[in-house]
Amino acid sequence: MKRTSAFRKVSGFTLIELLVVIAIIAILIALLLPAVQQAREAARRSSCKNNLKQIGIALHNYHDLFSKLPPGIVEFYDSGDRGNWGWAAYILPSMEQSTLYNSLRISEISLAEALDDPAMVTAMKQSYPAFQCPSTPVPEQTDRDINPLSGGPDVFLTVSTYVGNGGSWRLYKTKAAAASAGRNEGCVNGVFWSNSNVRFRDITDGTTNTILVGERTWELTNLSTPLSFKGRTHPHAAHIFGTATAASNTYYGMADVLGVGESHINGPGYPRNSFSSAHTGGAHFLLCDGSVRFISENIDHLKSTSAVDSTFDRLLGRADGDPIDEF
Structure with missing residues (x-):
């Protein structure tokens, strides 16, 4: 007759072993998270480039149709600083936004007139x-206002x-x-300005x-200066459709659709008028031949x-x- 023991050997983790496993898992997660973040940023950078x-x-299509690039701003000089269409508004049909372009009557009315239509x-x-x-x-919308033709509330x-x-x-x-x-x-001396009409052959x-x-x-994030006059100390991005412009020859409003080399890439000074990005080390730029390059913020x-x-x-x-x- 086979005799069985009254005590059975129970297998399992000791408390120390469990703590070691948890610590290893925590280390692996800590190593994985930066890699995941880098992969996500790489995907975002790729999307930005695209x-x-x-x-x-779209700009090349516009040039093919009209034998020139769209104007930086189509400006009707107005002392009320009211809105005028910018270059991006004119390429909407080639950005799969033909319905939007037609509904806004961009080829017929000014931006100031469109701003009076709810x-x-x-x-x-x-x-x-x-x-x-x-x-x-x-944010959902810019903090840079544009005035409608009626002189109503800022939009x-x-x-x-x-x-x-x-x-x-x-500018x-x-x-x-x-x-x-x-x-x-x-x-x-760039490619866009008020009522510009640059052709590719002009880019000598x-x-x-x-x-x-x-x-x-x-x-x-590297600018600690608080917001001052009309966003000069922070970029505050840009507008798609256009900008407020004045009858004088000042740059007022042009920074909403145009950038210049007044400040370094991602640098202090006048970033509201210049170029910058959320990417580490520089920003993406579209060249006139249609290629996209990432240019270092340390460029000469x-x-x-x-x-x-x-x-x-x-x-x-x-x-x-x-x-x-x-370069």
């Missing part, structure tokens, strides 16, 4: 991901994180206005050497005067006579 490529295709305002307050970098958290529209190339230095409506302010060479430095569109983020750009005297200045200038081979 957005710019689509914008590039249905049009509602459409312009919607989010359009094709004009927003997914790495940049943005705040949706946000874009992409701006057209307005030149190497500061002026014309070369004459820049000259009267003692600034000329690096001003109004070459389309592979000239910036067409670049990024501007909503807020830079010692900005102190309106002279075109740095690599980044030359990339922004369309015809400075000094094309860039490598």
Whole structure:
């Protein structure tokens, strides 16, 4: 007869073994999280790059149709600082937004007139991901107001994180206005400005050497200065549809759709007028040939005067006579 023991051997974890397993799992999770975050950011960067490529295709389509690029701003000089359409509004049909373009009557009326129509305002307050970098958290609408034609309440529209190339230095409506302010060479030397009509053949430095569109983020984490005059100390991104403009030759409002080389990429100074991104180390730029490049924030750009005297200045200038081979 087989005798069984009154005691059975019970297998399992001791408390120490359990704690060791938990610690190993915690370490693995800690190692995994940065990798997941990096993968997500890589996907967001890829999406941002694709957005710019689509914008590039749309701009080239516009040029094919009209033999010129859209104007930076189609401006009807108005002392009331009322709204006028910007360059992005004119490429909406090539961005799969033909219905929106037609409903806003962009080819028929000014932005100021559209802002008096509640249905049009509602459409312009919607989010359009094709004009927003997914790495940049943005509010539902901008804090930069535009006035309707009636002079009614200020209107705040949706946000874009992409701006057209307005030149190497500061925003002026014309070369004459820049000259009267003692600034000329690096001003109004980009691809877009007030009522501009640039053709690719006018970009004599070459389309592979000239910036067409670049990024501007909503807020830079490296800027501790609080918000001051009209958002100068923070980028506050841009507008899709247009901007408020004044009858004078000042840059007022043009920064809502255009960027210049007044500040370093992701740098302090006048980021409201310049280029920046939420990506580490630089920003994406669409070149005039349709390619997209990530340009380092450390690119040669010692900005102190309106002279075109740095690599980044030359990339922004369309015809400075000094094309860039490598950057």
